Amino acid sequence: NAGVTQTPKFQVLKTGQSMTLQCAQDMNHNSMYWYRQDPGMGLRLIYYSASEGTTDKGEVPNGYNVSRLNKREFSLRLESAAPSQTSVYFCASSILFPGLADQETQYFGPGTRLLVL
Amino acid sequence: AQKVTQAQTEISVVEKEDVTLDCVYETRDTTYYLFWYKQPPSGELVFLIRRNSFDEQNEISGRYSWNFQKSTSSFNFTITASQVVDSAVYFCALNPMDSNYQLIWGAGTKLIIKP
Numbered sequence: 001n002a003g004v005t006q007t008p009k010f011q012v013l014k015t016g017q018s019m020t021l022q023c024a025q026d027m028n029h030n031s032m033y034w035y036r037q038d039p040g041m042g043l044r045l046i047y048y049s050a051s052e053g054t055t056d057k058g059e060v061p062n063g064y065n066v067s068r069l070n071k072r073e074f075s076l077r078l079e080s081a082a083p084s085q086t087s088v089y090f091c092a093s094s095i096l097f098p099g100l101a102d103q104e105t106q107y108f109g110p111g112t113r114l115l116v117l
Numbered sequence: 118a119q120k121v122t123q124a125q126t127e128i129s130v131v132e133k134e135d136v137t138l139d140c141v142y143e144t145r146d147t148t149y150y151l152f153w154y155k156q157p158p159s160g161e162l163v164f165l166i167r168r169n170s171f172d173e174q175n176e177i178s179g180r181y182s183w184n185f186q187k188s189t190s191s192f193n194f195t196i197t198a199s200q201v202v203d204s205a206v207y208f209c210a211l212n213p214m215d216s217n218y219q220l221i222w223g224a225g226t227k228l229i230i231k232p
Contacts, residue, residue, distance in 0.1 A: 041224065041225075042208060042222040042223060042224050043162075043222050044222075045219055048219070059219075088160065090162060104150055105152065105164055106152075106164070107164060108154075108161065110160070111161065111162075
């Protein structure tokens with residue numbers, strides 16, 4: 001049981017390049033999230049997917065797109081990277097099922113460090 | 118407004134001291150969840166505890182304890198007999214039931230435990 005996995009762990013991009021960050025969870029969770037964390041700050045939600053087939057914008061969606069490929073996988077795409085997107089990106093998942101002990105608890109992947117030059 | 122305030126930006130104590138991390142929240146909802154997460158220097162985010170707004174019982178887990186008081190909208194976290202391995206950034210977060218699944222995060226408190 002790997003929990004939440006993210007690839008790659010680290011990436012360097014040039015301004016204008018594109019890339020996709022991959023996230024997968026094996027906990028049978030229905031909801032998945034993408035966050036960014038900038039130095040000395042908390043987490044800011046980029047996009048989330050409450051269930052397979054749905055995605056919604058979070059606090060800072062500009063410059064990003066997402067795809068909920070299936071129940072397990074949720075990818076984040078940067079179409080044209082900018083230096084302002086240099087950050088650590090975290091994927092998380094949670095289950096939304098009333099009565100479960102860990103309902104709505106978000107479990108996080110190890111993060112992807114992205115540097116845009 | 119829905120908000121989480123962690124007023125202590127950084128705390129430094131000597132090993133074996135007790136330390137309390139403060140968390141004050143604001144929400145208009147009567148039903149919500151509160152969380153604490155730990156982010157050690159290695160960078161991962163580790164879930165520590167979830168508390169339902171209807172459950173005001175304090176929680177103890179080893180050297181960790183949490184004090185939830187709805188009257189003061191606080192959910193404070195105490196580490197007893199701190200250890201160097203407790204050094205990390207600790208985040209408090211709020212999940213109001215009408216938040217569309219979005220967690221509202223505090224800015225975090227950096228805890229430094231000196232040997």
